[in-house]
Amino acid sequence: MSRRLDRTKEAGLAYLLIAPAFILALVFIIYPFMRNFSLFLYHAPPYPGLPSHYAGLSQFTTMLTSSTFLQGLEATLLYTALVVPVGVLLGLILAVVAHQKLKGMAIYRTIFATTAVSSVAVAAVIFGTFMNPVLGLLPWLGINPNPSILQSPTWAMLAMGVIGLWQFMGLSFILFSAGLQSLPEEVLEAARIDGASEIGVFARVTVPLLSPTIFYAITVGTIGAMYTFGQMDLLVGTSSAEYVHVNTLAYQIYQYVVTQPNPGLAACVSIALFVITAVITFVNFRFLERRVTYAN
Amino acid sequence: MPTDQLDPIATAKRRKRRRRLSTVVSYAILTLGALVVLFPIYMGVVDSLLTPVQIGSTPPYFFPPTPQFHAYADAFSQGHLGHYIVNSVIQTLEIVVGSVITAVLAAYAFATFSFPLKRTLWTIVLATLLIPFEVTIVTNYKTIQSLHLLGTMWALTIPFMVSAVGIFLLRQAFLGVAVEMREAAVLDGCGPMRYLWRVALPLVRPQIAAFVVIATLGAWNQYLWPLLLTSNDESHRTLQIGLKTLNAGTFQSLGVVLAGAVIAAVPMLVLMVVFNKQLVRSLTGGAVK
Secondary structure: OOHHHHHHHHHHHHHHHHHHHHHHHHHHHHHHHHHHHHHOOEEOOOOOOOOOEEOOOHHHHHHHOOHHHHHHHHHHHHHHHHHHHHHHHHHHHHHHHHOOOOOOHHHHHHHHHHHHHOOHHHHHHHHHHHOOOOOOHHHHOOOOOOOOHHHOOOOHHHHHHHHHHHHHHHHHHHHHHHHHHOOOHHHHHHHHHOOOOHHHHHHHHHHHHHHHHHHHHHHHHHHHHHOOOHHHHHHOOOOOOOOOOOOOHHHHHHHHHOOOOOHHHHHHHHHHHHHHHHHHHHHHHHHHHHHOOOOO | OOHHHHOHHHHHHHHHHHHHHHHHHHHHHHHHHHHHHHHHHHHHHHHHOOOHHHHOOOOOOOOOOOOOOHHHHHHHHOOOHHHHHHHHHHHHHHHHHHHHHHHHHHHHHHHHOOOOOHHHHHHHHHHHOOOOHHHHHHHHHHHHHHOOOOOOHHHHHHHHOOOHHHHHHHHHHHHOOOHHHHHHHHHOOOOHHHHHHHHHHHHOHHHHHHHHHHHHHHHHOOOHHHHHHHOOOHHHOOHHHHHHHHHOOOHHHHHHHHHHHHHHHHHHHHHHHHOHHHHHHHHOOOOOO
């Protein structure tokens, strides 16, 4: 049999094997993503069923300067700023402390990882009980703000951030624990023998050696945070999210698909959120990766 | 070198004292962290075991006097929890089975064969990693509608039956299988599909397990897509969205909501404890062995 025929057969088989994954990716990931770039040029019709009309870029530029969008952008960025830096730092500290050869570390490690596997709905429901204005812990402690936490433009975002932080801590801890396991133990030991204090070892040796993991945790955390809306939906809801400043951009996309259908606007917000997140990730790469020291 | 380090006994003593102090501080930090993580979960469990009157009392109960399981019973009888659990199980199974099959096949092809456009296709697969599901929902909803899948379980699962993460993890795994193994199998007259099934698949079982764990976690915990499809479709509502509808009730039902949350959380906690190694491996992109 000729070699070429074998080659053709092999290629045919390869395409056949890739086809299921590729067709699904094309239909449910690539096409809907690309479609945003044509949808966002069209205004929704005043009544469903009527044709939508071409508006060019005007819909997009109007949206960008609308107060709903600007407030949503502010909420999204504020939420990310509340969750990511503290979450990365706490995960790092707990992972470093739990990395020692002490008794009971396996139990602590399991405990810290639990929040990474709890869903946003579970976390929101559990924390929602704490934020109840009439019963439970807060009223008993005399903490009873009026309006209540989840109805307050001052406190609602902080509450959302606490839930997000609690959840992200687990993932951050898992990432750093894994990173620590791959560090050369001799280097840390050498620093200790040379008389460096634990804090000195942490700041001068562990953190630089872990910098690729730190960079990775920041990137993953930021992308996750920028697209958050679960606890906002479950605890605040569409009707008051904007009033209490927790109407994140991901939540707005959901609203333009479900509660006030408007495909054009949904596409506009999708594009804006995607581009903003991509820019932040890119800036992370430019400024943080330069400081990353890769082993080898 | 400082002079006091020349005295070995004093140095050893100082180091020992410092180590003991650092052990105490370590346990203090870890215990504080564990309290922060566990306290909300603990209070949720306690409240789920109280009567509505007890939940509303001040000071709050930090321990159930006699555990009541009414909330759990109500969650099933009034809250349709049993129905939501069945839906969640079906949804998770469909997504995991579907995405494992498509990932194994594609990953095997990318790792084993050479064919035209291989690099381009691989780049496209990697590019899908950059597209979050949230920015595709406008059109995906329309697509599901025009495929006449609205109101079926398929609507919840088909979009997730492809996973670039899975293809990536498994391609790495197949690349780790020695080339000689395949050459030997081919010489013995073993066809490519038989080789995949008999030789390669058993060798990459650990990586498949890792992907199954993370796919299960992702599917079970999903919020956005099931919310979009089932907030008005009771018959296909998943457990996570069930929590939302229960939560919208009165404070009388607070215990019921928390019982639901406990039931939704337990399977994933068990998964994490049993398959910790696989979970870590998949979360870190296969970098940890």
